[in-house]
Amino acid sequence: MAGYKLLKRLDVILHLIEAYPYISKSELIDRLADDYNIVTTKRTIERDFRALSLDFGIELTYCTTRNGYRLSEEDEQRIQSFLRYVELVHVGELFKQGLNDFDVLRQTIALEDSSKFKGIHLIKPLLLAVKQSQSVNFIYENYSRETHHNYKITPLQIREYLNRWYVIGVPEGETHIRTFGLDRISDLKLSEYSTIKISEFETQLDKFNNVVGLNYNASEKQEFIRVAVTEKQYKYLRSLPLHQSQTLEKELDDQRLEVSFYLKPNFEFKMHILKMGSRIEVLSPDWLREEIKTELHNSFKQYKS
Structure with missing residues (x-):
């Protein structure tokens, strides 16, 4: 390389x-x-x-x-992936240089949350497992159920979302891929050769391209979503698109901009819409407009008292 x-x-x-x-x-x-x-x-x-x-x-x-x-x-998608790859390499090089003087590094680079780096040491052995078609064993913590479970999976892909890292793999005896957060994995060990091929699961992996985040089972189908955003908010969307399908459609009469998406409107996408508050309005489909409207109304009711 x-x-x-x-x-x-x-x-x-x-x-x-x-x-x-x-x-x-x-x-x-x-x-x-x-x-x-x-x-x-x-x-x-x-x-x-x-x-x-x-x-x-x-x-x-x-x-x-x-x-x-x-x-x-x-x-376009391949170029964006390459630029993201170079960005990661560049950040790694800066850290490598900075580690020669840790005090300078500590004073000049402020890391928001150390938990984002939890499990990052697992990326190297997982990449090795993917490259060598090996299965892996590990203990996985379920935060909501407060349980620990032993897994054996064939890792197929490593993904990053909101500065957290995940491994996508096929658990032993199953036929569908699952997502595991690296911050919840412990006692990872490489195991024997796996006959599972990534080509057999390309259709399932492609579903990640249809959503924001990693939850592609929450919505049944892809839909065209139309929103209106303020000019200032569009600058943020342009610099950091919500999804690869994001497209600027036209300028509206009220000086806002119409932006469209073609995706499965899952929970993560809706949360991004809600985070923009009054700077965004869902134009269509009607069901999503009503759902966001109801959520905003319920939020407002909590502040009335």
Whole structure:
């Protein structure tokens, strides 16, 4: 896999092509030098393009009429995953450098909640298990029932949501995937080779793409959701989309913006809607509009007294 310096340069290249559609190689070289103090050559740029294609599956589209490169809309999700990956690597590199002087690190980086890092040490052995098609054994704590249970699963994927990490796997003797929070796992041990293949569960794993968060069983079907948000709130949504289907539809007469989603409106999605308070209004479907309206009304009643 690409080294840190290469990843950083590929990250900058993608940002420049996004900012300057149809930029040529020579213009790209100039921008790298002027804006980022990265000195490179045409041959190196060509190698970078190959790395994006071969290592990360990101194809840069060349337009002959405009004599420049642009990002492919078909690769949008893959590009976002790559940028998130580089962000994690970059943060890791900063921590690695900072650990040379822990006092400086402690004073300059304020971590909101140490519990977010609970279980993060399990990522490495779980990735190894996925790579080597091994099952794992562990003890899992159920917070609501206050119980501990022994599990043996075949891990298929590791996911992150709201700065917490989860492993998706198939428990022994079952045919459906389950989600386990790493912060609740203890006594993890790698076990024997597993015959379960990730390809057999792609349909189930794809369901995560239809929801916000990890709960894809709470709603029966995907729906088009239309909301109206204030201009200021849209800036937050644009910088941190709620879901990959988020689309800006149009500007409304009252200076608000209409945004649409195509997803399963589960509990996590509804909570995000409620968190925005008066800065958002559900336009459709009617049942979701009424549900949010009822929830807000019940909240208001608690404050009337």
